[in-house]
Amino acid sequence: MLVLAGCAPASAPAPTTTTAAPTPTAMPTPTPTADPLAGLSLEERVGQLFMVGxxxxxxxxxxxxxxxDRHAGSIFLHGRTQSGTAAVAAVVDQFTGLVGSGATGGIRLWVATDQEGGEVQVLRGPGFDDMPYAIRQADLPDDQLHAQAAVWGGQLAAAGVDMNLAPVADIVTSHxxxxxxxxxxxxGRQYGYDEATVAAKAGAFAQGMRDAGxxxxxxxxxxxxxxxxxTDTTANxxxxxxxxxxxxxxxxxSLTAGGPSAVMVSTAIYQNIDPAAPAxxxxxxxxxxxxxxxFDGVIMTDDLSAAAAAQAWSPGDRAVLALSAGVDLVLASADPTVFxxxxxxxxxxxxxxxxxxxRVDEAAARIVAAKAR
Structure with a gap:
């Protein structure tokens, strides 16, 4: 009998191959995504959408x-002081202490101020450096500006401030x-006159703030x-x-890609984008x-309480229009009585x-999640 290469004789028993049964692969249990608004009433959710001066x-x-009374979720330290860290912290404590009473549904406050440097520096006195104008900060190499901003940020944190409405990212036309x-x-609030410079210097300042929390x-x-x-003093x-x-x-x-941040929208009108309404x-x-x-972080308004650019609308309309446009956080810094x-x-x-x-839930969830981070 001719046996072909690679073939068993007809009389030979067929080889037996044993295949192990596959081990079942356990499906991963999905991790439930916690609802950041769980337990918050509508009234408390609306309160999260405001920063009051x-x-x-x-x-x-x-x-x-x-x-x-209305569950406001953030405050802004308005004005100017030379009193130093301890005095500012004492003021902040009078607000943060209210969270324990359940006024905000247990969500912590954001405590913000304007600490840019130069003429726009709210907090001075013992514990706070006199910060140079942004255009002078930009003279520093990026790593030195980053390090210096971390020091300034640490001074804010020591006073209970955890949000700085800075840095300015505006590109001024020319020197x-x-x-x-x-x-x-x-x-002198600008970091420069071109995109690359502003991205580098404002980015370094922002990273220093993040380093300080x-x-x-x-x-x-x-x-x-x-x-x-x-826009603070002029309409249209x-x-x-x-x-x-x-x-x-x-x-x-590039600035927002650098890490956690928020973005503030101006009250000017932009002829080449939407000439029909303030931004x-x-x-x-x-x-x-x-x-x-x-950017998927928190978008906030510039001041809508006293700015001349917003006075043509009633306070209620200002807030509703801004939120309807996609803003998350409404700033009423200069005149808290309109809140x-x-x-x-x-x-x-x-x-x-x-x-x-x-839209309220979307904005509130974004704010609460950002606070949790």
Whole structure:
């Protein structure tokens, strides 16, 4: 019988192959995602959407009432003080102590201030360095600015401040025209005149703040470096330079990629993006923070309590319009007495409009999650 190579004779028994049964692979148990808003009432959720100003030298009664009566979730230290760390911490303690009473649903307060340097430095005195103007900070190499900002951030943290509405990310048109830009260039608040410089220097400052446990806030999206009037004191300030695909917007991409932060939106009008409304009320402008910048953190307003640029709208409308545009946190820093009308308008709309109620939940969840981090 011819046996072909590789074949067993017909009379030979077929070889037996034993295959082990496969070991079942256990499916991983999905980790449930905790609901950051669990246990918070609608009233408490709405409160999380506001940052209310207090006199830095003494706790403002209206701001204390904002927390106890309407659950405001954040405060802003407003004004100027030379009293030093201990005095500021004593004021802060009068607010943070209210959280234990359940006024905020147990969610901690953000305590913020403006500690940029130069003319925009709220906190001075024993325990606080005199910080140079941003344009002079930019003279430092990046690593030295980072290290120095960590020191400044540590001074804030020692006073109970955990959010700094800084650094400025505005790109001023040029050195030669800086004094025609009242809100930024004329005050030396800019880190430079081009995207690369601002990204490097503002980024170094922000990282120093993070190192100290202080959340930096980049401002004023999409840029106040080219306007010829200040939105705090002038209505209908129109920018004719900034574009959706220009450096004033794209600088935020690298800055926010550097780590946790928030973004503040300006109250100017941007002719080349949405000429119909101030940026803070414009879904088109605010939407760029999500779509073009790719940022998923907290977006906040510039002051909507006393700024001239917002006075054409009632306090309630200001808050509702900003939140409807996609902003998460409404700043009422200069005049805390308008907060009650803002809160009441937002709560009433959330109670009557399911789509707006979802927007409230989205914003509150983003804020509460950021505080937890």
């Amino acid at each position: 207090t006199d830095v030298s003494a706790a403002t009664p209206a701001t204390q009432a904002a927390i106890t 030669d025209t800086r004094f025609s830009n009242p809100p930024i260039g004329a005050l 202080v959340l930096p806030v980049f401002k004023h999206f999409p840029g106040l470096g080219h306007v010829t009037a200040n 300030v129109v920018d004719t330079t900034v574009t959706a695909d220009g450096p004033d917007v794209s600088v935020y991409r 803070v009320f414009s879904p088109t402008v605010v939407g760029l923070v999500r779509s073009t910048v790719g 009650a009308a803002m809160y009441d308008a937002v709560l009433a709309k959330a109670q009557s409009d399911p789509a707006f109620a979802r």
